[in-house]
Amino acid sequence: MIHSLFAIFIFPGFLFLCVISLAAEFIDRKVYARLQNRVGPPWFQPLADMIKLFGKEDIMPEEANPLMFKGLPIFALAAVATAFLYIPLWSPESLFSFDCDIIVVLYLLTLPTIAFFLAGWYSTSLYAMIGAIRSLTQLFAYEVPLFLGVLAPAIIANTWSLSGLIAFYRIHPVLAACNMLGFFVSIIALQGKLEKVPFDIPEAETEIVAGSFTEYSGRLLAMFRMAIAMELVVGASLFSAVFLPFGFGLPLAGAIAAYIVKIVFIILLSCLIRTLFARMRIDQMVEFCWKYLAPIALTQILINLLIKGMVL
Numbered sequence: 001m002i003h004s005l006f007a008i009f010i011f012p013g014f015l016f017l018c019v020i021s022l023a024a025e026f027i028d029r030k031v032y033a034r035l036q037n038r039v040g041p042p043w044f045q046p047l048a049d050m051i052k053l054f055g056k057e058d059i060m061p062e063e064a065n066p067l068m069f070k071g072l073p074i075f076a077l078a079a080v081a082t083a084f085l086y087i088p089l090w091s092p093e094s095l096f097s098f099d100c101d102i103i104v105v106l107y108l109l110t111l112p113t114i115a116f117f118l119a120g121w122y123s124t125s126l127y128a129m130i131g132a133i134r135s136l137t138q139l140f141a142y143e144v145p146l147f148l149g150v151l152a153p154a155i156i157a158n159t160w161s162l163s164g165l166i167a168f169y170r171i172h173p174v175l176a177a178c179n180m181l182g183f184f185v186s187i188i189a190l191q192g193k194l195e196k197v198p199f200d201i202p203e204a205e206t207e208i209v210a211g212s213f214t215e216y217s218g219r220l221l222a223m224f225r226m227a228i229a230m231e232l233v234v235g236a237s238l239f240s241a242v243f244l245p246f247g248f249g250l251p252l253a254g255a256i257a258a259y260i261v262k263i264v265f266i267i268l269l270s271c272l273i274r275t276l277f278a279r280m281r282i283d284q285m286v287e288f289c290w291k292y293l294a295p296i297a298l299t300q301i302l303i304n305l306l307i308k309g310m311v312l
Contacts, residue, residue: 007095008085017084020263021229022046028232028267035275046229053222061124061215068122073216073223076115080230083108087237090255092166092248100160105238106147112227113139113193116202119224120212131211134202134282135195141289142192142199148297149182149189153242155304162241169245176245178307182300183243185293187269190235192285194228196270198277199285232270236263 007013025046033040060069086101086108088094094101113135120132154160156175157168169176192199195211203211210216213224240262247258280288 012089013085013095014081017081017230017233018226021226021233022050024233024236024263024267025229027264028271031268031271032274035271050222050226053217053225054219056218058218058220059215063124064215065122068118069215070220072115072119072122073220073227076112076119076227077223077230079108079111079115080227080234084230084234084237086162087234088162088166088241088248089237090248090252090259092170093163097161097163099164102151102154102160102162102165102242105162105234106150109193109231109234109238110139110143112231115227116195116212116224119216120214123212123215125215127208127210127214128212130208131202131214135212137282138192138195138199138202138285141286142189142293145185145289145293145297146189146193148294148301149186150238150242152182152297152300152304153179155301156308158308166241166245166248170249173246175307176243178303179243179300181296181303183239185297185300186239186243187266188273188293189289190232190239191270191273192289193235194232194270197274198280200279201282201285204279232267233263236266239266 009015023046026041026043029045030040058070060066083105085095086097086105088097117132117136117139120128120130120135123129123132151160153169153176154165156178157165159165159168191197195202203213208214213221216224237259240259244262244265247255247262249255250258
């Protein structure tokens with residue numbers, strides 16, 4: 001019992017996720033700045049921002065729904081933290097492995113976006129409601145390519161379990177290279193889930209202040225920001241397990257090092273995408289996802305079906 005609680009709340013659970021999320025946010029912001037020929041923040045800046053926000057007063061609009069306004073940041077944070085518990089990090093088994101856990105992880109990663117939408121809607125602010133509608137519109141655009149891209153490797157492995165998927169690709173490492181189309185589709189879709197450039201339309205500060213979070217401040221805003229930072233790490237961890245299933249058979253120190261290298265690699269790809277592209281309009285984003293990302297993800301599905309039928 002004590003061991004389980006330690007694993008959930010300390011390592012490799014919530015506290016570890018908080019620490020690595022702040023480190024990932026620093027890497028993301030620093031590399032993004034250097035790619036734009038800027039200095040970027042110091043290493044302690046993400047932590048300083050969190051401390052500053054937690055020390056500020058929570059201000060709630062007079063017409064906002066108090067229960068939803070205060071509860072949604074906690075809900076978003078809890079959903080992301082829970083998803084992390086079902087992902088194998090450096091061991092082939094996660095803390096709570098079971099059949100079809102990959103579906104549960106994808107479902108849990110959908111909930112923060114729903115929370116962003118509801119937070120903006122129940123803020124009763126015009127800017128927040130516009131940002132909320134954009135968040136929900138994006139969800140319907142990137143979610144299908146993301147699901148198709150992440151689930152494609154499971155077709156070859158013939159399992160919906162992350163642990164089973166890792167076990168299969170450890171035996172057949174060559175087949176892991178066949179999933180690269182799905183990998184890049186998933187990386188691009190993750191930009192939409194995190195609402196980062198070029199899909200930062202719901203939080204376009206030059207248009208609608210801060211989108212769904214316009215009316216949020218203090219601890220509530222800090223929790224939303226922390227949920228987004230965690231979502232980057234959880235998404236990178238999921239992709240490293242699904243598309244880069246190497247390093248799991250190494251000794252503990254080597255396996256942890258391989259895990260860190262993989263998530264840093266994914267973060268660097270995210271920074272490169274943010275640097276190369278400018279913000280799209282919401283209609284352009286939806287068109288891009290349905291006209292290009294979804295067909296590419298379907299192509300990955302067809303390739304994997306052919307491989308499964310001809311090779312396995």
